[in-house]
Amino acid sequence: MSSEKVIDNIDRGAARKAKANLEDIAREAGVSKMTVSRVLRGSTGFSDQTRARVVAAAARLDYVPNRLAAAFGADHASTLVGMCVPRLTSGLFGHVLDGVDRALSRLGYQLMIGSNNHSAEDEEAWLRQIVSWRPAGVILSGRSHSAGTVDLLRQVAMPVVEIWDLTTSPIDLAVGFSHHDCGVEMGQFLIRRGRRKIGFVGALSRSDVMGQARLEGFQEALARAGHPIAATEVLQDSPGFYPGYYGLEMLLARCPDLDCVYFHNDEMAIGGLTYCQSRGIRVPEDLGIAGWGGMEAASVLPKRLTTTIVPTTAIGKAAAEALVARLKGEDVQDVTVTPTRLVTGETV
Amino acid sequence: MSSEKVIDNIDRGAARKAKANLEDIAREAGVSKMTVSRVLRGSTGFSDQTRARVVAAAARLDYVPNRLAAAFGADHASTLVGMCVPRLTSGLFGHVLDGVDRALSRLGYQLMIGSNNHSAEDEEAWLRQIVSWRPAGVILSGRSHSAGTVDLLRQVAMPVVEIWDLTTSPIDLAVGFSHHDCGVEMGQFLIRRGRRKIGFVGALSRSDVMGQARLEGFQEALARAGHPIAATEVLQDSPGFYPGYYGLEMLLARCPDLDCVYFHNDEMAIGGLTYCQSRGIRVPEDLGIAGWGGMEAASVLPKRLTTTIVPTTAIGKAAAEALVARLKGEDVQDVTVTPTRLVTGETV
DNA sequence: TAAGACTACGTTACCGGTAAACTTGTCGCA
DNA sequence: TGCGACAAGTTTACCGGTAACGTAGTCTTA
Incomplete structure (x- = not known):
């Protein structure tokens, strides 16, 4: 059915032969291989006339350079x-x-x-x-x-x-x-805003040490301010919207009197916001929500998400x-x- | 300051020499290059004993294969x-x-x-x-x-x-x-839901022919149902949240009595939803919103977005x-x- | 028991480009 | 006029694999 399209060895051999290489161009232009190589790479050591002849020959033969050979021949290329x-x-x-x-x-x-x-x-x-x-x-x-x-x-x-x-x-x-400093900065900010019972929801898939670093910085900042972190909920999942939603649900079930939650990232934070909306929890009055990362979506929400923007x-x-x-x-x-x-x- | 780290030609040459190749392994194992090649590629034509010697030699010399050479030497490799x-x-x-x-x-x-x-x-x-x-x-x-x-x-x-x-x-x-069929299907669906004055908001950056195909299918379906598309707003922008927000604002300014809007994709649709929320437009009562693509965010909104999920x-x-x-x-x-x-x- | 098949390798010739060394021709200048 | 400097090329020797082919032994079988 698709036999005409199958690339068999014969076709391949033909295609290969059909393709011009430096030597073919050299012959066509009447110069040496090396001269062609230099012209095509834009290096020096040839006249404008030679250059024109080589470029024309390459165009005529539909030359496609072979970077494989170049990289192979000269390591640093x-x-x-x-x-x-x-x-x-x-x-x-x-x-x-x-x-x-x-x-x-x-x-x-x-x-x-x-x-x-x-x-x-x-x-x-x-x-x-x-x-x-x-x-x-x-x-x-x-x-x-x-x-x-x-x-x-x-x-x-x-x-x-x-x-x-x-x-x-x-x-x-x-x-x-x-990442550590991101956590510290957000911790300090939440304290300045008067938040005192603060939780964290994360999803540290495998060993996301950078998310871990943010959490550690965050905890340090809160502890130094005299209001150590009240609760953390870390799911073994990828940090998406759903885990944010359910993570907040689980955290609040354990610890209902939190006044603020810091999320692993913006996606999770938006999941958390959605949870609040579905339960009639007012944000920021009843609960503060903070994310990390700076998703585009976060800035176009009805209430702009408190977050850290990363210059990706x-x-x-x-x-x-x-x-x-x-x-x-x-x-x-x-x-x-x-x-x-x-x-x-x-x-x- | 960082001179010790600069990879100069001398270092490079040394590193290159230091690296073992098939010949080195062959010498170490007391066999030929070709045998090493065959063993390491798992092909046949050698005894288990030879194989063990070669593998051991390769490990001893920290052999790193050179796929560049392989691909170069044998076209199809x-x-x-x-x-x-x-x-x-x-x-x-x-x-x-x-x-x-x-x-x-x-x-x-x-x-x-x-x-x-x-x-x-x-x-x-x-x-x-x-x-x-x-x-x-x-x-x-x-x-x-x-x-x-x-x-x-x-x-x-x-x-x-x-x-x-x-x-x-x-x-x-x-x-x-x-994509054409996606547009048709959504058009038919909106009609079945009783929508009659339907608009479209898109952002066809450069020549996004696939978004264009959806729009055409959509228009066809509406026209066949006797309710041709009422208005379209196509921004010259990338299809993100902001363009969705402002695109809807512009569309409604021109055509305030729409009862439904189909968006280029989910990101734009979410931007549109945000606009509705900010203006007190009730969704779906006052205005229906449909997207395309199946972003994760779309399924976790307070109201799940009407959209087409693509098996990416x-x-x-x-x-x-x-x-x-x-x-x-x-x-x-x-x-x-x-x-x-x-x-x-x-x-x- | 010799011919043939099979196993397990070894040898050789490339693949297409690049660097380095070498050649030739031209020009300026003392 | 002779010499060095330079420009504009050419020649040669690889780079590290792989395919194709060659060959020395071993095993089978009529």
Whole structure:
């Protein structure tokens, strides 16, 4: 039925032969392979006339460059960058990816992605795959890596950018902010707003150490202010709307007199807001709600969510640019801080 | 300051030399290169004893395979798959990407991504980059490609999966559903619910032909029912919450007696709902609201949104699996339909 | 018991591009 | 006029795998 479309070996061989390579262009233009290579890469050492002949020949033969051969032949010629994120389904990381991709493609690099679901072992498995492609560099999310990951990175000696969290010293380069400080800042803000019985609802799928860091900073701030955290509800689930809804329900069942709840992220906070609305709990009068992350949805709610906005796209862009700068041997600062912004909102 | 970390040429050379290759393993294990290659790829033609020696030698030397060389040496050995989506920041495509990535990495393939912002020229530019890596196949979103794209795909003769829309016959393989039919179905549903003065709010950034297809199907259904569409508001913007909010405001200013509005997607519909709430417009009594896509947020609203749920992850998974099946020479059906589901909700 | 088949490897020739070294021609200048 | 500097190329030697083919032994079987 679809036999005409099946790519069999014969077709493949034919297709391969049909494709022009540097040698074919060299013959067509009457110069050497090496000259063609230099012309097409825009380097120097040839006349305008030669250049024109080569470019014309390449166009005539529909030349498609072979980056595989280039990267293989000259190790450092790779324009491949690997990036690993915790979850591809997260709205925040979608924006980070977008920032990275735009910056990289503008600079002539290609992006190979993977996700690790907050697991250091998955990250290592991904890294081993990527390294076998001899990329120019990699971007990792977070700061908790397996010993094997660190060993491998050291062994291959390529630039590494760690994004998203900045709590400890980086392997190579780092771009992001401190999750711990986000928690502290929100804790202090809630106290200033007069909140005293404060809870937390999270969903720490596997080992989301960054969400954990926010919670710890938050707890520290509350404790220092003399009003330690009243209750926490941490679900073993992905941090989405439903867990936010049910997490708040469970928390309030255990501890009905809370006057404020801090959520793992905005999605969960919106789930919590929905729960309040369905139960007639007034926000912020009866209960304050605070999120984290800065989803677009959070700013268009009837009452703007109190949250921390993370500069996702900017982080991606900065990470890509730092990586490329290092690849080009330019001077790069090891750590780039991309500040977050607490937005007051109307839910606390 | 960071000089110790700079990867200069000397370090690079050293790192390169330090890395073991097949020949080193062959020497260590006392066999030939080719035997090592076969053992490590799990093919046949050697004894268990030889195998054990090779595996041990590889482990001793910390061998990292070089897929670049493999793909280069044997054309068809590439395990690279390219994928291009309209926007990386879309929640829906995040789930599609996740489905593709999980399926591919389980099958031993790597994913190279790009985005085209609904532009056929950007898609072609991306494809030219990707093709230069000689991927095993590509996944494209949508059905509108430039002539150059189609030519190039034909020239390189590799499997292509087009996802997301199924309105015309595919280049090679296709996975998705009909956007046109989604529009028709929603139009018929709204009519059955007794709605008569129906409007549309969209945001057709660049040339989002699939959103356009939904609108056309929708208009057809309404016209056939004898109640042609009353008004449309199409913003030149990305289809997010804000445009939904303001789009509805503008539409109602022009046409205040609408009894229902169909939105480009759920994000815009939620923006519209927010507008209603802020103006005291009761939903669904005063105005019906319908969306498209099936965002998680839409199902956790105080009133569940009337919308069409798209099986995003399943599409990604099916696309990846169809591509790999074709690569392995298995029999694959050209078109895989992944049905959408209209959820009644409570906003119409 | 010799011919043939099978097992378990080894050898060789690429794949397409790049770096480095080498060649040739041209020009300025003492 | 002779010499060095430079521009504009060419030549050669790889990079690390893989496919195709070759071959030495072992096992089977008529």
